[in-house]
Amino acid sequence: MLNVSDNKNNNQYIKLEDYKPFDYEIPNIFLDFIIEDKRVIVKTELEFIKKNININSLILDGIDIFVEKIYLDESLLEENNYSIQKNRLLIKPILKETFTLKIVGTIKPKENFSLLGMYESNGIITTQCEAEGFRRISYHSDRPDILSKYKVRIEANKEDFPVLLSNGNLVKANDLKHRRHEVIWEDPYPKPSYLFALVAGKLNCIKDNFNTKSNKKVEINIYVEKGDEKYVKHSINSLKKSMKWDEEKYNLEYDLSLFNIVAIRHFNMGAMENKSLNIFNSKLILANKETTTDEELERIEGVIAHEYFHNWTGNRITCRDWFQLSLKEGLTVFRDQEFTSDLHNRSIKRLEDAKFLRKAQFREDSGPTSHPVRPEKYLEIDNFYTTTIYEKGAEIIRMLKTLVKEENFNNGFSNFISTYDGKAATIDQFVNKILENNKEINNEKFKTWYKQNGTPLVKFKRKWDKEKQILKIQVSQINSNKKNLYNDLPLIIPINIAIFLNSYEKIKKTLILKEKEEEFTLENINSKFDSPIISYFRNFSAPIKWETDTTFAEKLLILEFETDYFTIYDTIKGIYKKIICKRIYEEPDINIENKLITTLRSIIRNNKSINLSLLSEILSIPTFSEIESEIKKVDPLKVYKTIDDLNYLFGTKLKVELLNKLKEIDKNITKLWPEGKDERKLIETIWRLLLHSKYEGIKNKVISYIDSNSMTLSKAALNVFTRINCPERELISNIFFNKWKHNPVVLDNWFFFKASIEINNNQKNIEALFKNEYFDVKSPNTLKSILNAYVTRNSLFHSRDGSGYKYVADKILEYDKSNPIVISRFLKIFSTFRQYENPYKRNIIKVLDYIKKNKLSPNTREIIDAILN
Structure with a gap:
């Protein structure tokens, strides 16, 4: 490896090909x-x-x-x-x-x-x-x-x-x-x-202990600042669950008699897996139902598991060089995802992970900061702690598990642990161990996943011979990103499909695509439909995009017959995207909108057994950040208005069904987590739709929860008023602020809310947040709360005169001096500017040039050079 310090001073890249052992x-x-x-x-x-x-x-x-x-x-x-x-x-x-x-x-x-x-x-x-x-x-x-x-x-x-x-x-x-x-x-x-x-x-210490499977007593200590002691029970329980799960799932026992965790507010990372002394950002340790939402409780549980699992995948076995970062991070994300899936609802967890990957990693992969899971070079390694390294890396490992089946994967994982314990290993060595006894999958060909950047596109076309009952599926793959020579190579892609024969019977198979183009022949397909209906990439079996010849009518049938949560979610989000695009391009399809509303009405009324978190996803109109990277020629103000209009339309048309469902679930919303979490997720979605429909009767009910002893419901009340301009919005803001102003972890929710709302003199309002007496200039959490909310939730960030972009550019320059890691990651919000229409695109280029002319940290310099390259 080239000497890091020497290269950085000369603005030279560190390259994987130059690796050599230390002398x-x-x-x-x-x-x-x-x-x-x-x-x-x-x-x-x-x-x-x-x-x-x-x-x-x-x-x-x-x-x-x-x-x-x-x-x-x-x-x-x-x-x-x-x-x-x-x-x-x-x-x-x-x-x-x-x-x-x-x-x-x-x-x-x-x-x-x-x-x-x-x-x-x-x-x-x-x-x-x-x-x-x-x-x-x-x-x-x-x-x-x-x-x-x-x-x-x-x-x-x-x-x-x-x-x-x-x-x-x-x-x-x-x-x-x-x-x-x-x-x-x-x-x-x-x-x-x-x-x-x-x-x-x-620091004050809260003690507990855990007995390992070999009956060794491990002392657990969590250190917090004075006054935070009452908020650590959930974290202790999460750690003990993690320790037990790793023993039962992978036979990995903790190796010391002491495990310490420290919670620090001024900490850039979510958490750090230092051997036997994990250091956490306080937000990911301090929790109870009154201060922490259901989603945050599960995330805390997962992050604690993630850092604990690093004891073996990261600490006992570490990465040989930073190009292998996904060896420890992608693998450990996969492990913490499996942990949460085993503890909670596997189908919902898979949906949530796929949703996050497509929202964050696909966006990253479509822009100028796109990079392979194993990069070939870097200038600042801190810039590569990305969703590509973590989440896409986890998806590649999940594909390995799909390809070799669970038992073989677990055996390969155990062999990897025993072979490389106490050593610094590579991604290649991990893949080789998983595929060691597999004759079907070519190791080197599969590793192409680690070398490519960009999101592959897979296209499907059906050929149906009804008389002979033969179905042929023509499949092709392409990577439109041509900057990487590896992107022309075909990937090995597992494709989980379901072929619907009738309303209750389907055939489930896994196709393995190995070439750029292949045709799969399936015989004895006794379908009652004119053409067999197929759902593709069930359970999100690969991190790719795809196009099919599935008709709109068939998609509605998939919504009715499919049982795979991800496929249901993906199908309806595709319909929403089509509706949004039609409206944005001023070609609204009222027929599609009405048919979808009819389908949703039927689901709400008749499907009494549907998972309520899934129903919440089905009823949620995509947000700006979810749809932005899916649209060409983005006019952000038009996108925001279209989403608001659809929330009004669907809230109005479904009002009766939504109110009935609200009464139906009301009795369960006060149950202690994890019970009641599905109801609480759905209630926020219903509140949002009803408020957008201008149904005045819901306002007082929502306001009554702002002072709730459930943070999930309190924060939901904040969230749903974000884009509702009314006097009640200021009322709930004041109630929440006065209740939580002395709890900085919770107060970050208020900063996020205030930065999201659109009012006159908007930038003056945002600036007031930075000058608020409770704004902690050293807290990465508060800084990110304000900046992220403004750019992802507030349409006035996209003011046509470019003033919103210029305001954020000045904040980037201001805080790059004190926290370049946070700022360099935040700067990526400008990475999709090429998809924007003018004047937005022109305004973003102007502020990027403005930023670049200033003195920047090496972290931020590398990112802006990539964006403008």
């Missing part, structure tokens, strides 16, 4: 942290074993570290034996094959506002080392394929920093003179530097 092993590291008022002294001892006997120098990475002394073994190095430049430390000559390097340095966490490395916030010292944060703490090669055993000593003032945590086991704790104390932590398992963690500060 040294570092089997053991001792870190001694002496925390003082304005600085932290860091004494690092690294044991080196030379692997490349032809090398006589050593290069280590470091940022903002003041070096006081360097020792090679016991000898103090003179300054002519080392140099520090361009964020790297060069030592030469080094003639020994084994040696210890001791570096005495100083860092200043209070002056570190990057939320990377070691930083202090609210009096708490925290670390975030993934991907390249450790180099802000100590000089190190800071790459994932160097695995070391860590021993850590921490010393600090006991009153200011009563809690001192690091990875592994606590082996010593002593009081020292002058009101100071020390602890020593030792991690028995080798790990890369990005998994190092340290937390020091005033």
Whole structure:
């Protein structure tokens, strides 16, 4: 691998093809942290074993570290034996094959506002080392394929920093003179530097325990800031469920007797899987039904599982280099999806995962920041923590499971764990283990999924011989993104289909497409229809788009006969998209609209056994962000108006049925999660439709829930008033704000709501949020709440004069200085500008050029260059 620091300073890309092992092993590291008022002294001892006997120098990475002394073994190095430049430390000559390097340095966490490395916030010292944060703490090669055993000593003032945590086991704790104390932590398992963690500060601990399958007692500790103790029960239960599930599903038992979690508000990531010391953004730990929605409770459960599952897929086995990031992230997303599916409703979970992928990852794949799941190059690795790496990576693994079947997949997974435990592995090695005994699937051909970017398109055409009862399905695949040479190669694509023979009988099969064009012949198809009706990619069996020759009438029959939740959802969203596009292009099809309304009325009235979350999806008109990337020549203001008009139409036409359903489900909406969650999801959809229909009788009922002891219902009341301009909107805003203004995690919902609503002097209203006394300038959550709501929910962001774009551009420049990770990811909202009509497209280009002319962080520079490329 090329030296990261050197390349970054020259704006050169790191390339996968240039990977080579590090010249040294570092089997053991001792870190001694002496925390003082304005600085932290860091004494690092690294044991080196030379692997490349032809090398006589050593290069280590470091940022903002003041070096006081360097020792090679016991000898103090003179300054002519080392140099520090361009964020790297060069030592030469080094003639020994084994040696210890001791570096005495100083860092200043209070002056570190990057939320990377070691930083202090609210009096708490925290670390975030993934991907390249450790180099802000100590000089190190800071790459994932160097695995070391860590021993850590921490010393600090006991009153200011009563809690001192690091990875592994606590082996010593002593009081020292002058009101100071020390602890020593030792991690028995080798790990890369990005998994190092340290937390020091005033934190309260909630304790619990878990007995593993071998009857080992694991102590569970969750550390939170004072006052947050009452919000951790859900997280503890989620962790214990995760530990039990991994034992039962994959025979993976936790390997230490201690598991610590720390909840920090000023934390850029959702959570970080540091070995035995997970650090979480507070939003993903603190929860109960009064402060947390049903969706958030399930997400917290899933994220806690995700970070715990990393103990094996990420920690015990890590990735060889950052190009293999999806090895740990895609695989662990797949595992947490399976966990949630087993605990809750598998069909609904699959629908939700597919919905998120198509909304977020398909958008990413269709724009200029599109990249393969295993990229070929990068400038800033932080920019590759994307839905492509995570969610699309998980989908590729799900396809593997579909292709080899569950038992074979589980055997391959177990073989991967046993073979690479304690090592840094690659995506190729994982795929090879899963397909090791499979004769049907070509390993190298399947790996093309990791090399392509863009979303493939599959086309279907039926050929039906009714007399001979032979159905032929002609299938072709294409990737319209031509920037990647791998995109011309055919993919192996599993296609779950159902062939409907009549209203109650269907044939389910999995077709495996291997070439660019294939024809599948199915015999003895005794269909009662003029042509067999087929549903494709049931259960979303591959992350692709597709086109079929299915007629509108057949789609309505699929809605009536299909049992696969995803297919039902996909079918009706396709109909909604057609209706929206017809209206946008001023060619409304009233016949299609009326037939859909008739079908929906029948479903609400007659299908009493339908899952209520599924019914909610069926009744939900797509939002702007869901439809934006599906339309060519986007006029955003017209899209928003069309969606509002359809909500009015469907709410008006279905009012009687919606009110009856509201009465029917009302008795279950107060049940404790996870019970009642389907009813609560549906109630928000019904409220929205009825409010858009201008039915005044629903307003007081919705308002009555804003002060509910269920955050799901309180937030639903906020959400449904977002686009309803009436005096009651300000009333519910004030009620919610006054109730929750002292709870920053919950108050982010209010910031999101306020940034979503459209009022006169809109940018003045948004600016007032940034100046609100409860806006926390260091909180990534609050910053994202305001910015994301404004650009995805507020049509005035798309003002024809470009003022909304210019306002956001100024915020990007302002906050890029303090939080480039959040801003570089947020900047991607402009990535679809080529699909926009003028003046929107012209206005976006103008603000992008404006942003580019300013001094930017490397993260943001890489993204804007990609967008404008």
